[in-house]
Amino acid sequence: MTLAVQHLVGGYSQIPVLKDISFQVEPGELVGLIGLNGAGKSTTINHIIGLLTPMKGSIALNGVTLAQDPQSYKSQIAYIPETPILYEELTLKEHLEMTMLAYGLDQEQAWQRAHDLLKTFRLANKLDWFPANFSKGMKQKVMIVCAFITNAKLFIIDEPFLGLDPLAVHDLLALIATVKAQGAAVLMSTHVLDTAEKACDKFVLLHAGEVQTQGTFAEIKANYPDAGESLNDIYLSLTGVTRDE
Ligand SMILES: Nc1ncnc2c1ncn2[C@@H]1O[C@H](COP(=O)(O)OP(=O)(O)OP(=O)(O)O)[C@@H](O)[C@H]1O
Secondary structure: OOEEEEEEEEEEOOEEEEEEEEEEEOOOOEEEEEEOOOOOHHHHHHHHOOOOOOOEEEEEEOOEEOOOOHHHHHHOEEEEOOOOOOOOOOOHHHHHHHHHHHOOOOHHHHHHHHHHHHHHOOOHHHOOOOHHHOOHHHHHHHHHHHHHOOOOOEEEEEOOOOOOOHHHHHHHHHHHHHHHHOOOEEEEEOOOHHHHHHHOOEEEEEEOOEEEEEEOHHHHHHHOOOOOOOHHHHHHHHHHHOOOO
């Protein structure tokens, strides 16, 4: 699955927050979407998942836009929001059943996957629990399990690292590696740059609604030879240059 964002201008109520954004996520790639608070990461994600409509430019999955085939477009995406969105009146089991129905999954296969994932994320004995009984991290894990039981070809993960314990971060990265090996594309927004530097194949650095730079870590480092050794250093150096804009 290739996600292609081309010359995207977008935002809210005709305010163009994003100004001519272009990047691709190829099959088997994990791309890190990096940027300061307000840079436009969530706005970009909201356009990709179809909550916002491009004012100009296009977003396509293997060449097909949301407008061309909404059902196929949406069924190929699994989205894990930064703030878990759960239904207070549904149990964990019912959330999984709802996901299986929404994505038209084979129940037997999906439950097999679900049981493995529930065990990994230590939720196996909580199938009858309601969201009110879960901690923030546990709610995030429910969203992760729901996303990874699907056959999505594009995973969009909004800031996964801040609410998860180190074991869960490790397990999530292993899951991402598995879906990448199966040809899925993964776009992840994060502020945790040391983890991103190790995990991501490529980076898109957003600043004030524009792509400041993009590429592999080696490419970005080569473009900014004096900016530092780590992604964190380079990022701080780049944002320092533009701090007053
Ligand atoms: N619902 C909204 N209506 C109008 N403007 C918005 C809305 N949500 C965000 N914005 C504006 O869009 C710009 C980009 O915000 P966005 O949420 O995409 O940033 P972000 O990079 O995800 O930041 P953060 O790291 O804080 O999550 C900001 O200037 C913000 O004020």
